[in-house]
Amino acid sequence: MTAPVRTRIQSVLAADFGSVNTRVTLIDLVNGQYRMISRFQTPTTLREVGDVTIGMSRAVEILQNRTGRTLLDREGVPILPEQDNGSGVDELIVTTSATRPLKAVLVGLIRDISMSSAERALSGTYIDVAATISYSDDLTEEEQINTILRESPDLIFVTGGTNGGNINAMQELIAMVKLAIQLFPEGEQPIVLYAGNQDLAAYAYSEMHFEDLNNDVFAAPNIRPAISDEDLKTARLELSLVYNEFVATQPGGFRDLAAYYAKAGVIPTAQGVSNIIRWLTETYDAVLHLDIGSATSALTVGLNKEVSANVQSDLGIGHNIVRALEQINLSTVQNWLPFPYSIDQIYTYAYDKTLIPGTIPQDSTDLMIEYAILRGIIQYLVKSEQETWRSMLKRGQNLPDFDPIIVSGATITETAHPGITSMLVIDAFELEGVHYIHTDPFGILPALGATALVEPTITVQVFENQALSELGPAFCASGRPRRRGNKPGMKIRIKLKSGRTIAHDLPPGEIWVAPLSPGQEAEVDVRLGRGLSLNGKRRIRRTVKAGTAGIIFDARGRPLITDPLSARPAQVNRWWEGITGQPLEGWERWNQVEPEAAQDYAAEVARVRNFIAKTYSEGSSERDN
Amino acid sequence: MEYYPKQALILEQTIIRRNRMLPPRAQGEVLVSAGSAVNAQQMVVRGEIQQDFRMYDMTKLFGINADDTQKLEEKLAVRMGGLVAEGQQLFDVKGRGGRRMPHSPAHGSVIGLDHGRLILQINPKPVEVYARMPGRVTEVIGNRGAQIEAQVALVQCRWGNGKFGYSSFSFEPEEGLASYLGRDARLENIRGRVYILPRELTAQDLETAIKLGIEGLVAITMPYHLRELALMVDFPVLLISGFGKQRRISDRAMRILREYEKQRQAAFDAYTPNRFQNDQPEIIIPLGSTTMRGEAGRIFPPELRVGSIIRLTRAPFKGILAEVIDLPDLPATIENGLHTSVARVKLETGDTQVVPLANVELVG
CATH class of the missing domain: 2.30.30 (SH3 type barrels.)
Structure with a gap:
C-alpha cells in the first residue's frame, strides 16, 4: 500500500485579530478539496490582558473540543506543522486590525507628484500620515529634522525624482533623513522605505542604514518612474513587509506570532481583503467590499482590475464612534431615527459606547441609534470614495453597477436579520437597479486573502464553496413614487420552479421581501408604478436565486426620504416588517417620546473652563483657604 | 456556549503587579532595585525626552572644510556630550566677532559634529515616574522601569482623566460637596482628600473641588460635555460607570469604598482608556505588605459559567x-x-x- 501523496500545505489555522473580536478558522483538505472545518470567535484580549494570544488560544481550544483534533501543545502553543498523527496544522495565518496604526512621515520632492503617489500607496492599510516634508516647502533642514523627531514616526517614506532625473535634491533629502535617523534614541530608529529615483536606490540604502544601529531600510521601485507614470504595486508589497516589521515590535503578543509561528508574517486585515478583491476583479468588472469595524472601517473597490482601498483608522461603530460622529453628517443620522433625539444625546450615546465598544444594543431604541450611525458612516465612506468611480458612472447613476457587493463587520453581519442587513446596505448606498448583496458571515475574507500568499488553491476553493453568504437579489427602484389611489409601486409576480406563483402588489414607498428559501430559483417579473423605474425600464424580468433574506423589492424610490418625525415610527415599523416579516418591538412608544429639554451646557462649561484656566494661571491664590 | 467575557475587577483583597515605565522616546535610569520596598510617592525611574535640535554650520561661520574635524573642534567652546546653559558661548572665537557668534538658545546638550555642523539638543523634557502605590519592587525592567507588587483592594473604573493622586478619601456629605464651601477647609480636614460622589458629576463639582483644594473626585457618571473640563483639572477624576445619566453601580464597589473610607489612603490612578494598552482607570487601596500572601499573576478572566x-x-x-x-x-x-x-x-x-x-x- 502506498502512502497518500501529501500536498505542500494540507491544513491552515487562520487567526484574525480585530479590536473587539478574535476569529479563528480551521481549514483542511476534505476529499481533495480545501474546506472550512470549524470556526470560533472570542473577545480580543489585547486591551484586557495585553496579549492577543490568550484569546487566540482560548478560541483554538474550543475548536479542538469541537473537532476532536489536537491543535495546541501542552503549553497552549500551536503545533506547527501538521504531525503524522493528525495533530497541528501546516500554517498559521495571522491578520490584524487591532494594533495601533503605523505612524508615517512622508519625505519627497514635490507635493503634487511623488508625494501624492506616496499617499495613495499608503491608503490601503493602517497607516496614519503624521507629517509631510517636501523639498519644495520653505522649511530649513533644521526644521525638517525637528518635524521628523517631534512626530516620532514608525516609518519615514522617502520618495521623489524620476528615474534618470536630477539627483542633487534627492541627495539633500536623503542626507537630512540620515541625520534625523541618527538623532533618534538608540533602538528607536524609524523604519525607512525608499521608493524614489532608482539611480539613487543603492546610495539611499547605504546612507540611511547604519550597521551599529541595525535600523531597517526597505527599498521599492520608484513609485513615479516618470512624471506621467505611477507604479504602486511593489511599494505596497514592501509596505506590507514594513507593517509586519512594525507589528512585531508592538506589545500584545504579536512579536512572538510574527517571529515564530506565522511564516507569512502578521498581515493587515485590510491587505487580506485587498488580495481577495484583486482576485475577484479577474472575474468581475466592479466589486465592492465594505467593512465597518469597531475602530476601523474600509471601503475596498475593484474596478477594471484595479483595486483601491479607503481604509479609515479613525472611523468605527465602537472604539472610534465619537471620531466617526465628528466626520459624518449628523442630520442624516437624525433623519434615520424614529424618535426625537438631539445631537447631544447622540454624542452621549457615542461617548459611552467607546467605553463598552464590544457590546450590542439590547433594546430597540439603542438599535435604532446604532443603525442610524452605521448608515451615516457608510454614506461618509461612499462619499469620500466617489472620485474613484466617477468616470465609470452611467448617466443618472451615483454608484457603478457593483456586483457583488460584500459586507463585513459584526454589527452588520453577525446579529441582524438578513433582511435588515440588506436594508442597511440598500439605505446607506441608496442602491438602484438589481443588486446582489453578500456578507462575509464568518469574517474569513481577510484570512483567505492572506492565505493566497502561501497557497492560492485554499483561497479559491474555500471562497467558492463557503466564504460568502448571499442575502439575495435586491430590486431597487429609481425615481419618486407617486401615490395615486391603490396603484402599486411594484406589481410583482414570482414564478417558482414548482409552478406556484406568488403575486404581490407593493405599495409605493414601501419595501418587501419575498420569503423564499435560500437557493430557490424563481422567475421574477416586476412592473413599476408611476414615477418608478428599474435600470431605466418600467418592467423587468429576471431569473434569480433567493438568498438568506429571500428576494428583496424596494419601491421606496430615490433619494430615500423618511417621513416627518410624527409619522416616522410607523414608517420605520412598516419597512422593518416588510423586510423581516415581524413588527418592530415597541415601536408605538416612540410616538410618545418628547424631545429632551435642551440643556445649555455650553454656557456653564465656558464659565467653569474660564474659572479653571484663571485659577491655574494664578496658582492657588483663588482657593478659599 | 463557551464564552470569555470582559472582567470588571472589583476585589476586596488581591495581589496586583503594575509596571511603572518611562514613556516612549525617553531615556533615563531606574532608581530602585529588585526586592526593595517603595512608597506611593517615591520616584522609581527618571529620564528625559529629547525635544528640538539646533544646528550651526561651522563651515560657513569659520570657512573650515567640513572634513577637517580637528580644526572644527578647536573652534568649539563646549564639550562633546556636555551640557550647555542658556546663553552659553558655543564657539571659541578669541575676540574675533564673538558677540555676533551664536550662543546656546536654551538649556541643552551637545550632540556632536555632522558634516561641519554643530548639533545641540535643547530643552530636553524631564520625566519622572513614581511608584503610585506602596509595595515591593519585583523586577527592574532594563533602564526603563520597574514592576511593583502590592496587596490591595481594587475597584476598576470605566474612565479617568489621565491624572494621579494618592490620598485618603471620603464619601461626600449628604448635603453635597458644595456644602463645604464657606467652611474652613483646612481646619475641618476637608481639603487634601479625594471625594466619592455616588451620583452624576457636575461642572459645579469640579469648580468646588478646585476651590476647596481637594485631591480628586470619583463619580458614577458624567455628562460628556464635562470631559474637556475634567481633562483640564490637575487632580484625578474617575467615573465608575461611564458617560450619560446616573445609573446603578455595583454594590460591591460601594461596599469596598465605604469600608476603607477615612481609614486608608488609596491610589486614584485615572488612566484614560486607550484601546492599545491594557492600563485601566482604577482605585487601588493598599492593604499593607505585612499581610501579603499568595502569588500575584496576570489575571485572565475565566470562562462564563452558570452561577457566575x-x-x-x-x-x-x-x-x-x-x-x-x-x-x-x-x-x-x-x-x-x-x-x-x-x-x-x-x-x-x-x-x-x-x-x-x-x-x-x-x-x-
Missing part, C-alpha cells in the same frame, strides 16, 4: 448585577430582533432576563 456573578453593560439593565442561571448552546433572538448568543440571568431584583453575552461583564 456578572454586571450588565447595556440599557435597559445597564449597571445591574445578575447571576447566570443558564447558558443556552444556540443563539437566540432577543426582543429587538437581533440574533445572538445569550445568557439567561437572574437580576438583583429577582427578575429573570435573557441578555446578549456581548453585554455581560464578569465581576471578579
